[in-house]
Amino acid sequence: MANADRIAGSDVFRPNLTGRHATGRFWQTAFLGATTVGILGLILLMLNIVNNAFGLVAYADGEDYLKYSPIPVEQLATSDLVVLLTNELSTGAINKLNAEQPLDTRSRSDLLALVFERILDREVVASSTLAEAVFNRQAFEADALAKNPDARFVFKSWVTTDFLTVPMSSQALFAGVRTAILGSLMLIGLTIAIALPIGTGAAIYLQEYADKSLINRIIETNIYNLAGVPSIVYGMLGLAVFVRVLEPLTSGAMFGATDTNGRTILSAALTMALLVLPVIIVNAQEALKAVPDSLRQAAYGVGATRWQTIWHHVLPQAIPGVLTGSILAVSRAIGETAPLIVIGASTFITADPSGPFSGFTALPIQIYNWTVQPQAEFRNLAGAAILVLLVLLLTLNASAIILRNRLSARRAN
Amino acid sequence: MSNTPTLQKTIMTDSTRLKPLTTNAGTASEPSETAIAANHINIFYGAFKAIADVSMAVEARKITAIIGPSGCGKSTMLRAFNRMNDFVPTARVEGEILLHGQNLYAPGVDPVEVRRRVGMVFQKPNPFPKSIYDNIAWAARLNGYRGDMDKLVEESLRAAALWDEVKDKLKQSGLSLSGGQQQRLCIARTIAIRPEIILMDEPCSALDPIATIKIEELMQELKQRYTIIIVTHNMQQAARVSDRTAMMMLTEDGKRSGTLIEFDDTNVIFTRPKDKRTEDYVSGRFG
Numbered sequence: 001m002a003n004a005d006r007i008a009g010s011d012v013f014r015p016n017l018t019g020r021h022a023t024g025r026f027w028q029t030a031f032l033g034a035t036t037v038g039i040l041g042l043i044l045l046m047l048n049i050v051n052n053a054f055g056l057v058a059y060a061d062g063e064d065y066l067k068y069s070p071i072p073v074e075q076l077a078t079s080d081l082v083v084l085l086t087n088e089l090s091t092g093a094i095n096k097l098n099a100e101q102p103l104d105t106r107s108r109s110d111l112l113a114l115v116f117e118r119i120l121d122r123e124v125v126a127s128s129t130l131a132e133a134v135f136n137r138q139a140f141e142a143d144a145l146a147k148n149p150d151a152r153f154v155f156k157s158w159v160t161t162d163f164l165t166v167p168m169s170s171q172a173l174f175a176g177v178r179t180a181i182l183g184s185l186m187l188i189g190l191t192i193a194i195a196l197p198i199g200t201g202a203a204i205y206l207q208e209y210a211d212k213s214l215i216n217r218i219i220e221t222n223i224y225n226l227a228g229v230p231s232i233v234y235g236m237l238g239l240a241v242f243v244r245v246l247e248p249l250t251s252g253a254m255f256g257a258t259d260t261n262g263r264t265i266l267s268a269a270l271t272m273a274l275l276v277l278p279v280i281i282v283n284a285q286e287a288l289k290a291v292p293d294s295l296r297q298a299a300y301g302v303g304a305t306r307w308q309t310i311w312h313h314v315l316p317q318a319i320p321g322v323l324t325g326s327i328l329a330v331s332r333a334i335g336e337t338a339p340l341i342v343i344g345a346s347t348f349i350t351a352d353p354s355g356p357f358s359g360f361t362a363l364p365i366q367i368y369n370w371t372v373q374p375q376a377e378f379r380n381l382a383g384a385a386i387l388v389l390l391v392l393l394l395t396l397n398a399s400a401i402i403l404r405n406r407l408s409a410r411r412a413n
Numbered sequence: 414m415s416n417t418p419t420l421q422k423t424i425m426t427d428s429t430r431l432k433p434l435t436t437n438a439g440t441a442s443e444p445s446e447t448a449i450a451a452n453h454i455n456i457f458y459g460a461f462k463a464i465a466d467v468s469m470a471v472e473a474r475k476i477t478a479i480i481g482p483s484g485c486g487k488s489t490m491l492r493a494f495n496r497m498n499d500f501v502p503t504a505r506v507e508g509e510i511l512l513h514g515q516n517l518y519a520p521g522v523d524p525v526e527v528r529r530r531v532g533m534v535f536q537k538p539n540p541f542p543k544s545i546y547d548n549i550a551w552a553a554r555l556n557g558y559r560g561d562m563d564k565l566v567e568e569s570l571r572a573a574a575l576w577d578e579v580k581d582k583l584k585q586s587g588l589s590l591s592g593g594q595q596q597r598l599c600i601a602r603t604i605a606i607r608p609e610i611i612l613m614d615e616p617c618s619a620l621d622p623i624a625t626i627k628i629e630e631l632m633q634e635l636k637q638r639y640t641i642i643i644v645t646h647n648m649q650q651a652a653r654v655s656d657r658t659a660m661m662m663l664t665e666d667g668k669r670s671g672t673l674i675e676f677d678d679t680n681v682i683f684t685r686p687k688d689k690r691t692e693d694y695v696s697g698r699f700g
Contacts, residue, residue, distance in 0.1 A: 301528060
């Protein structure tokens with residue numbers, strides 16, 4: 001009887017189940033709200049980028065095509081376009097173009113773009129966002145026609161294959177991000193090549209070799225703290241050390257390179273490597289910690305040395321985690337702008353980077369450079385470049401995940 | 414073929430329980446010879462003394478069981494025999510472990526070499542995430558084995574009574590085996606490097622009764638050639654498989670160090686122990 005009373009909770013236990021469930025529901029709703037805020041933020045971000053990367057463009061030619069051709073240049077034969085360019089441009093300009101790619105092997109759209117840019121002086125009169133183009137088209141068109149009665153309108157996606165493959169230009173209509181993409185890719189490749197071995201090595205030492213002495217604990221804590229140092233501080237360090245002090249090395253002067261300074265891809269990569277190193281070390285240490293101790297003991301138990309245990313068992317088991325962590329860290333570095341600005345990446349450069357000792361620009365620099373221009377069309381360009389940067393980032397992250405899954409799958413069987 | 418009689422022997426021994434196994438084993442006539450001995454061993458974890466003054470001489474080609482309540486330092490003591498405690502940063506060992514008269518803790522002794530001569534089987538089966546073949550070949554190659562690897566793998570797997578079950582899938586991962594098979598693979602891996610002593614740290618605690626019996630039979634086979642020290646929580650197991658039993662317990666001085674309170678033939682420990690605490694423990698009144 002006493003037992004039954006206790007279960008019913010008549011006097012000792014207060015009935016509170018309803019209240020407990022209510023508390024649970026409250027927190028569940030709160031967490032759902034937090035998730036929703038995050039998702040809304042992401043949606044807004046994407047909308048904003050897309051809004052900028054597409055839109056209506058009003059353009060006009062500075063020169064009348066009738067001066068050069070009886071029919072609109074779009075209707076000229078490809079060979080006539082080459083003739084037109086050869087006649088109208090200076091010999092120097094033609095030689096330069098031919099050096100990049102001979103005119104008669106270029107595509108029709110490429111040649112047309114050259115004609116518009118160099119001969120007809122085609123320029124943007126006004127440029128709209130996607131929202132404006134959809135909801136406020138009349139006002140935009142009236143505005144543009146008021147500025148230039150000859151303005152013609154076209155709905156333009158600013159992300160095109162041309163945008164990816166042509167170098168920079170001061171004319172928004174003909175600007176591209178090829179140099180920036182190449183710069184970013186080379187920078188990131190070099191950063192991985194520098195930071196991955198050093199970071200993994202340091203993590204192996206700290207996790208597998210170092211004892212838990214006071215000094216080692218201080219070192220470890222400081223590495224964790226370094227992960228939180230603002231990136232611009234690394235920029236200052238890179239400027240002082242890699243660009244200035246180590247200029248003979250980073251400019252390539254030691255290896256016979258001439259007419260460059262220390263503001264090279266190598267300097268930037270070294271700075272970026274320093275920036276991501278703490279994160280790589282922390283991630284790699286976590287991956288090593290996740291390798292079960294029983295595996296190490298199994299190896300030691302059959303007379304393996306510490307190095308054999310690490311090399312044959314611990315590292316293969318940890319490598320998916322190490323790689324994923326490193327790629328995620330490096331992909332953060334792709335978007336870093338501040339340190340690149342501090343060490344002096346070029347904002348306007350039309351030549352492809354030729355190697356670690358060449359000057360360069362990178363996607364975030366390009367985006368930054370375009371957003372500070374006063375004309376609306378450069379914001380469109382920035383939006384397009386952001387899309388490219390995001391795709392690059394997602395590709396890198398996806399490759400990290402694929403790599404991890406493949407390596408784990410190989411371990412499993 | 415030879416499995417069935419061994420099984421009967423084991424079960425019979427269990428039911429009669431008092432007869433020492435050595436009398437059944439057929440090799441009992443040999444004079445007892447010490448394979449490995451602990452000499453006044455103290456083990457510290459930082460300031461904490463985990464093992465206080467343990468001395469025991471382990472006889473060659475016999476199974477010695479270490480029993481005792483949880484936390485009395487059985488595993489710590491076992492790991493002293495092949496210097497596995499070296500990996501615990503704060504651990505410190507005083508005293509001597511003599512392997513055929515040579516002190517394993519003497520300066521200049523390489524712990525890696527010690528672990529080849531004193532192999533170990535762990536509580537949880539821990540095969541390498543490699544193929545069954547490579548589990549054995551890796552350990553052997555590591556230690557400089559230059560002979561016929563296929564032959565060694567087969568011999569080791571046969572010795573661990575696993576060959577018939579895995580001979581057609583040597584390329585499969587060791588992790589694809591059942592728990593009991595994994596543990597026998599770990600034993601095969603250990604004997605492939607020809608140790609003098611095999612340490613077993615509760616090798617059956619993660620296994621079901623059938624797998625446990627297989628491991629126990631295997632131990633009877635192995636003791637023809639190897640000296641085995643086994644830590645077990647299971648007193649029936651100690652009584653079934655061991656020739657000698659070491660009873661460990663916490664000291665009563667309040668420092669909670671583990672120490673050896675009685676070490677004798679298994680039948681003596683389980684029938685007429687000299688120490689009251691041993692009697693209480695083996696009769697289930699304590700622990």
